[in-house]
Amino acid sequence: MRIYADNAATTKLSPEALFAMMPYLTDCYGNPSSLYESGQKAKEAIEQARETVASCIGAEPKEIIFTSGGSESDNQAILSAAEIGKKNGKTHIVSDAIEHHAVLHTLKKLQTRGFDVTYLPVGENGIVDPEDVKEAIREDTCLVTVMTANNEIGTIQPVCEIGKICRERNVLFHTDAVQAVGHLPIHVCSDNIDLLSASAHKFHGPKGVGFLYAKKGIRLTNLIEGGAQEKGRRAGTENVAGIVGMAEALKGSVSRMEENGKKLTDLRNRLIEGLSEIPHSALNGDREKRLPNNVSFCFEGIEGEGLLLLLDDRGICASSGSACTSGSLDPSHVLLAIGRKHDVAHGSLRLTLGDDATAEDVEYIIRSVKEVVSYLRSFSPVWRDLTAGKSEFIL
Amino acid sequence: MALYSDKVMDHFRNPRNVGIIEDADGIGEVGNAKCGDIMKMYLKIENDIITDVKFETFGCGSAIASSSMATELIKGKPVKEAMTLTNKAVAEALDGLPDYKMHCSVLAEEAIQKALNDYYEKHPEKKPDANVPA
Numbered sequence: 001m002r003i004y005a006d007n008a009a010t011t012k013l014s015p016e017a018l019f020a021m022m023p024y025l026t027d028c029y030g031n032p033s034s035l036y037e038s039g040q041k042a043k044e045a046i047e048q049a050r051e052t053v054a055s056c057i058g059a060e061p062k063e064i065i066f067t068s069g070g071s072e073s074d075n076q077a078i079l080s081a082a083e084i085g086k087k088n089g090k091t092h093i094v095s096d097a098i099e100h101h102a103v104l105h106t107l108k109k110l111q112t113r114g115f116d117v118t119y120l121p122v123g124e125n126g127i128v129d130p131e132d133v134k135e136a137i138r139e140d141t142c143l144v145t146v147m148t149a150n151n152e153i154g155t156i157q158p159v160c161e162i163g164k165i166c167r168e169r170n171v172l173f174h175t176d177a178v179q180a181v182g183h184l185p186i187h188v189c190s191d192n193i194d195l196l197s198a199s200a201h202k203f204h205g206p207k208g209v210g211f212l213y214a215k216k217g218i219r220l221t222n223l224i225e226g227g228a229q230e231k232g233r234r235a236g237t238e239n240v241a242g243i244v245g246m247a248e249a250l251k252g253s254v255s256r257m258e259e260n261g262k263k264l265t266d267l268r269n270r271l272i273e274g275l276s277e278i279p280h281s282a283l284n285g286d287r288e289k290r291l292p293n294n295v296s297f298c299f300e301g302i303e304g305e306g307l308l309l310l311l312d313d314r315g316i317c318a319s320s321g322s323a324c325t326s327g328s329l330d331p332s333h334v335l336l337a338i339g340r341k342h343d344v345a346h347g348s349l350r351l352t353l354g355d356d357a358t359a360e361d362v363e364y365i366i367r368s369v370k371e372v373v374s375y376l377r378s379f380s381p382v383w384r385d386l387t388a389g390k391s392e393f394i395l
Numbered sequence: 396m397a398l399y400s401d402k403v404m405d406h407f408r409n410p411r412n413v414g415i416i417e418d419a420d421g422i423g424e425v426g427n428a429k430c431g432d433i434m435k436m437y438l439k440i441e442n443d444i445i446t447d448v449k450f451e452t453f454g455c456g457s458a459i460a461s462s463s464m465a466t467e468l469i470k471g472k473p474v475k476e477a478m479t480l481t482n483k484a485v486a487e488a489l490d491g492l493p494d495y496k497m498h499c500s501v502l503a504e505e506a507i508q509k510a511l512n513d514y515y516e517k518h519p520e521k522k523p524d525a526n527v528p529a
Contacts, residue, residue, distance in 0.1 A: 303431050305455035309407060331431070346431040379413045381435040381451040383429050 001315045003361045007202075007293060008151055008179060008352035009319055013245070014204035021206065024241035032238050042240045049247035056254045057196065058187035059213050065220070065230045066243050069210035070178035070199030071102035072223065076212055076234075077174045077195040078106045078145060080221040082115060084172070085142020094144045094171075095127045096120040096134045097337035098204065100151055102197075103176055104333075107145075118139075126155035126285035126338045134165050143172045148180035148196075152321055152334040152350060153285030154294025156184065158311070163192025172218070178202055178210075182253030183261070183291060188213055200242065205249035209242030260355045264292035267353055267362050271295045274366030277375055280386075282395045284335060284348065288342035293353040296321075298340055300395045301383030302347045302376040308374040316365055321348040346392050399456060400433040400490035406460035420517065423509030426502050432458050434506040436466070440514055443521070445476050450506070457489075457496040459501075464488050465503035474514070475523060480507055508518050 004012070024045065030038030032046055050061040067073045076094075085091060095107055097119050107117045118136045122128055128146055137144065144166050149156045159175050166173035174195035177186060181196075182203025188196060195218065199210040214220055214233075226235025268290075272283055275297050283284045284296040299307070304320030311318050321332030330336075331345035340348075351365060377383040399407070416437035432454040439447035448470050450462040462525040465485050469477040482500035486492045492500060515522050 301453065303454050303458075306407070306459060309404075309456045313408065340432075343428040346428070379410070379451045380453040381424065381433050382453040384415075384451060 001364060002317075003315060003357075003365065004317045004318045005098045005351040005357075005361075005365065006319050007354045008100055008154070008291075008350065010201045010207065011117050011204045011354065013201075013206055014249050014252050015265045016252055017205055017245040017249040020280040021241040024244055026368065028240075033229065042238075045244050046238055052251055053211055054213075056250050057181065057198075057213060058189050060216065060219065062231075063155040063188075063213055063216055065212050065214065065233050066238060067210050067212055067234060067247075068208055069237070070100075070176065070202070071196050072198070073197030073210050073212035074174075074176050074178075075106050076220060076223050077197055077214070078103065078110070078143065079223070080214070080219065081143035081145075081172045081174060081195065082110050083221045084219060085140075088140035088142070090140045091115045092138050092141045093117045094133060094141060095119065096122060096146055098122050098126060098150055098153075098155075098334045099145070099147055100176055100178065103145055103147070111255060120277060122155075122337055124339050125289070126150060126153045126334070127289060128157050128162070130158050130161040133162050137165070137169050137171055141169070141171050143174060145174040145176070145350040148175045148177040148182065148186065149291050149335060150285070151179050152332055153338065154179070154291035154352070155285040156180070156208050156289045156291065159193065160191045162339060163194075166194070167192050169314055179291060182250055183257065183293070185257065188215070193225055194218060200249060202248035203249055203253040205246040206242050209239050209246050211246070256355065261292045264353055264355070266360065267357055268292055268295055270359070271351065271353070271365060274362070275369060277366075278370055280393055280395045281373075282344075284338060284340065291352075293357075294352045295353075297349050298335070298344045299347045299349065299394060300344050300393060301380045302373060304346060304348050306376050307347070307369075307372055311368060312373070314368045314372075317370055319352075321345065321350065321351045341394050398493065399460070402453070402464075402488070402490040403457055403460040404487065406431050406463040407456040409440050409506060410450075410459055410463040411425075412442060412449050412470065416447060416479065419449075419510075421514030423506045423511070423513055425505045425509055426454070428453065431455070432502055434458065434462050436462070436506040436510040438457075438510045438514060444497065445469050445472055445474060445477055454490065454499065454502075455496070456493040457492050458499040460489055460501040461485050461492070461503040462506070465500075465507055469507060474511065477507060478511055481506060 054061045181198040194215045196213040201207040240348040280300040335345040419437040420438040420440040421438040424435040437449045448466045452462045482504040
């Protein structure tokens, strides 16, 4: 049995995306900037893809620029808003504690350049309170950046409400929607979004391509200087096959969103119910306001890497927010932000189901996790002290 | 290439000498849960020979494998020899560890040193230099 339950890390390329890409990886290899036929055909394909992507999020085609992925989009969106702010004498940015590193590290860079950043805390449920955003906005705030859905614990942020507050206060609003696009309904106009980042490989598109939505009138700062591609907002010969594959994948994901969402929500709920039977464990993030495929748990008395390796032996691909899997000494900033103690944050497990997941898969995962957790606890000195009453249970 | 060598995976999947020794002659615990690694070693020593050794570990795959390998390297050996066990020897016996996991082998060395020190504290007369005149 082989179960891929790490769809927040990446997803399988959809067959229709691959099919759509093939011509641009083979015969139709012309440069979209060239005037002969194969070049112009590639250019048309890109513009068609732009229309498709735009229509999937309620944007206009010219508001979409193609990038290398979510990280680049996040960088460009934030640096652009900062540049605009600086011109107007506004150098304050509002964000939160559980953003992706593509956002956090960009903000850190801006802090060294004289920007002031407020990182809002999140509650135990892993959700930003719009009231906190309202209070944090100042006269000199140029940007609010809050993700649509968290990559580790799957919590869905009140983007529409935050966007509304930003509109009222005339502050740009960016959302890192990498985990949400293709999985949750998003409409940039009704959700009051000014800038949005997305990555193709999170919705069954190819790796190395993504897009940035920038509302009409927002001047983008170039990260890559060169030719006039993407109307001068992103130089470099376009990743034609990637862009075409992304559009096709997004179209497919959006058309199956409702059906998959319902199915996955049921499977997710069963998985949460099953794993909750493990003593001294806890679900990370809100029970309801989370991505339909995301289950994140902490198990007391064990470390996450061993859990992942033994699940891999049982054919299950999963992920963890433990330090040992990342090469650093600190566990996930997201788990710490929702109040998990270091000791238990090390024992975390993230399962993100694929569209093809079945009820049988879920039962198999539950059985396997139960076995592995109790095995690792059987020779954990931490667990021994806990059960002997020498230290107190946290969970 | 896989993250770990076959040897690491073997010792992780089938750790040797797992458990505790109720009447251990020396016990050593190192690391802390906050950092994500704790190793605890139990030694049984008779006539200056380590006749039995057991461990319990909270930690990643390489921490478990390092503990397991370290116990194998000292079991049946004279105490004096166990005192000289280095983290390098543990890592080499495992056919290497990724750089950022070397601290796991260090923990294994330290856990054994600590257990041996505990033994000497309980049996000061056994200390190698106890009878040597100053």
